[in-house]
Amino acid sequence: MDARFGLDKHVTLPGDFALAGGAVLPELTIAYETYGRLNANASNAILICHALTGDQYVASTHPMTGKPGWWQRLVGANKPVDPEDYFIICANVLGGCMGSSGPASIDPRGGRPYAMAFPVITISDMVAAQARLLDHLGVARLAAVIGGSMGGMQALSWAVQYPDRVGKVVAIASAARHSAQNIAFHEVGRQAIMADPMWAGGDYAPDAPPAAGLAVARMAAHITYLSEEGLTEKFGRRLQDRAAVSFGFDADFQVESYLRHQGLSFVERFDANSYLYITRAMDYFDLANTHDGNLARAFAAARCRFCLVSFTSDWLYPTTESRRIVRALNAAGAPVSFVELESPFGHDAFLLDAPEMNRVISGFLSA
Incomplete structure (x- = not known):
């Protein structure tokens, strides 16, 4: 090469x-x-x-x-x-x-x-x-x-x-x-991972990770990487593939669909335990x-x-x-x-x- x-x-x-x-x-x-x-x-x-x-x-x-x-x-x-x-x-x-x-x-x-x-x-x-x-x-x-x-x-x-x-x-x-605020956001993510039954105390198999918990952790963190102005400009309150709200808990809004996609795609490339360790390192900094x-x-x-x-x-x-x-x-x-x-x-x-x-x-x- x-x-x-x-x-x-x-x-x-x-x-x-x-x-x-x-x-x-x-x-x-x-x-x-x-x-x-x-x-x-x-x-x-x-x-x-x-x-x-x-x-x-x-x-x-x-x-x-x-x-x-x-x-x-x-x-x-x-x-x-x-x-x-x-x-x-x-x-x-x-x-x-x-x-x-x-x-x-x-x-x-x-x-x-x-x-x-x-x-x-x-x-x-x-x-x-x-x-x-x-x-x-x-x-x-x-x-x-x-x-x-x-x-x-x-x-x-x-x-x-x-x-x-x-x-x-x-x-x-x-x-x-x-900062205390940043530590707080990280703790929310860590608790989401550890609350996932698939986490199994960290001893999960590579092909059976705590995907739901890690996805939620990523969703919460991803919000902090953006700004209100940016979210409003990109998504506002626009609906996702529908003309009216569903009166349910599907992803009615585009911003919800976006965050779910971010969470799911993250799980495909990142390890949940690594997320715990690296966020902890940042908190101690x-x-x-x-x-x-x-x-x-x-x-x-x-x-x-x-x-x-x-x-x-x-x-x-x-x-x-x-x-x-x-x-x-x-x-x-x-x-x-x-x-x-x-x-x-x-x-x-x-x-x-x-x-x-x-x-x-x-x-x-x-x-």
Whole structure:
């Protein structure tokens, strides 16, 4: 395969992998894709970090759904992150379900899937796993780390955990901690999964997952990715394939049908236990926690330049969260650029057609 295009890879790194919670994995498997080539002095590597329901297929066809890469608007030929210029890496996060070590993985100590015996993980564990992958790939230092949503949390964590290994950080529609509201939404989703009888304490068969619970979890979460303006414009109160309401509980409204479709399609590509573990990792995320609650102190050792982007209609990670990070970076004396972009599409704006965001990122990377 031409090295300019996605290379689907797995690597199992032997030896204990210690986690923030005190547990230890006996080995670490990471599934990843690369695009482009590493240059002679290994200075052109960019790590793309995915969000909660994302994966390593950032710019190539997803093998399960057949859909294009989730960030092909940003990554690709003649895009801001061009494989002709950069060696681009995107790994499925620790705890994920697309090949990296997670609850569906086989525990080498017993030969059975971990299920709920998989240890609880954190965002910092995800980043440490990525660092192990980069060691394997011979990348000592990243030109940039880029991520949106949970990917932005990972990008910010890179600057804190490995300040000497990253030159630039781009965090989009993200935050330095998970809010009480976000934790609450995640708990609704987790309870929906665990209340499904098919969950069976996490020991369900791959061909008999808790589909109903996971679909409801996805439906609830998907609402938070949108905005009232966007939902009203796209659906309003329009009916779905009918002239009048049914006076029943079928999907009378288009928005109901849309959410049901989102839930059902999600079940086909995502593991319920992974959803539990990754949402928990996000809930535990608080960069200032180990620095006496002082976010500026968390960034004190940072050696990179930062670019933060938020969107006006994003109420999941609103602009106030980005401004909090900017203030902390200013207090830490770190160079930072920040822009709030107009968009009616809510949190998902960073995944949609966003030419202004592309221009901002392109300019930041080339500066």
